[in-house]
Amino acid sequence: MKLQIEDLSFSYTEHKMIEDINLHVNNGELVGIIGPNGSGKSTVLKNLYRAFKPDSGVVLLDGEDMLKMNIKKSAKKVGVVGQENTVPFDFKVEDIVAMGRSPHKRLFEGETQSDKNIVHEALGHVGMQNKSKRNYRNLSGGEKQRVLLARVLAQQTDLLLMDEPTNHLDIYYQLQMFDLLKGLGVTVLSAIHDLNMAALYCNRLYVLKAGRLYKSGTPEEVLTSETIRDVYGVRADVTNHPVTRKVAITYLPANL
Numbered sequence: 001m002k003l004q005i006e007d008l009s010f011s012y013t014e015h016k017m018i019e020d021i022n023l024h025v026n027n028g029e030l031v032g033i034i035g036p037n038g039s040g041k042s043t044v045l046k047n048l049y050r051a052f053k054p055d056s057g058v059v060l061l062d063g064e065d066m067l068k069m070n071i072k073k074s075a076k077k078v079g080v081v082g083q084e085n086t087v088p089f090d091f092k093v094e095d096i097v098a099m100g101r102s103p104h105k106r107l108f109e110g111e112t113q114s115d116k117n118i119v120h121e122a123l124g125h126v127g128m129q130n131k132s133k134r135n136y137r138n139l140s141g142g143e144k145q146r147v148l149l150a151r152v153l154a155q156q157t158d159l160l161l162m163d164e165p166t167n168h169l170d171i172y173y174q175l176q177m178f179d180l181l182k183g184l185g186v187t188v189l190s191a192i193h194d195l196n197m198a199a200l201y202c203n204r205l206y207v208l209k210a211g212r213l214y215k216s217g218t219p220e221e222v223l224t225s226e227t228i229r230d231v232y233g234v235r236a237d238v239t240n241h242p243v244t245r246k247v248a249i250t251y252l253p254a255n256l
């Protein structure tokens with residue numbers, strides 16, 4: 001599944017928050033959006049998953065206008081993990097994950113054995129199968145995030161839009177989640193803060209600065225000490241890691 005974004009602009013007020021965003025994700029790629037706080041990463045994603053309506057621009061999914069698709073059809077194709085992890089009611093973990101199956105169901109159709117198996121498998125992927133009966137509200141931040149990841153896995157879409165999906169996860173689950181996404185071969189567009197994680201897993205990166213695209217390319221092309229300085233205002237030593245063969249970034253404190 002290929003995602004194409006052309007000339008996307010959006011404003012919260014009279015001034016454009018994001019402007020002329022052109023971005024694509026090829027089938028099976030994991031593409032990261034990086035950039036400092038407030039640079040517009042979530043705003044881009046929210047315009048894609050229709051929390052906001054763009055001022056202008058086109059979003060194509062395999063050539064079809066994604067913003068004009070009916071909601072059920074797009075929910076079969078596109079899964080979303082947003083930044084919020086609150087749910088309005090008291091649900092058990094397995095109920096939340098089962099919600100991922102709803103785009104695939106007819107009205108009033110009950111849960112089938114196949115749905116149960118998919119939910120069980122999704123919970124297994126995030127190491128939450130032994131907490132399936134727990135109340136979601138009583139989970140830790142990282143556990144909640146893993147449940148919401150399980151829900152989107154149960155949705156079985158070809159494209160995932162993710163807003164910092166691992167920000168509450170410990171390093172074990174961060175690696176597990178990215179390994180899993182890579183293994184599933186789904187197409188992923190994700191906002192990512194951790195530049196070393198982005199270097200390890202992303203095929204390509206788009207850098208946002210003040211709502212505009214500043215640079216794009218492979219992690220090697222994008223994650224240079226100059227770009228990190230210009231975009232984040234931070235000094236960094238960037239090397240090629242001898243084991244991973246990927247870019248590795250060490251941030252330098254002011255006194256060095």
Ligand SMILES: Nc1ncnc2c1ncn2[C@@H]1O[C@H](COP(=O)(O)OP(=O)(O)OP(=O)(O)O)[C@@H](O)[C@H]1O
Nearest residue numbers: 012013017035036037038039040041042043044191
């Ligand atoms: N609903 C809103 N109304 C007005 N301004 C908003 C709204 N939501 C976000 N903004 C502003 O838009 C800018 C971009 O926010 P956005 O959440 O897209 O940034 P981000 O790159 O995802 O940041 P972070 O790394 O902190 O998650 C920020 O200055 C933010 O204050």
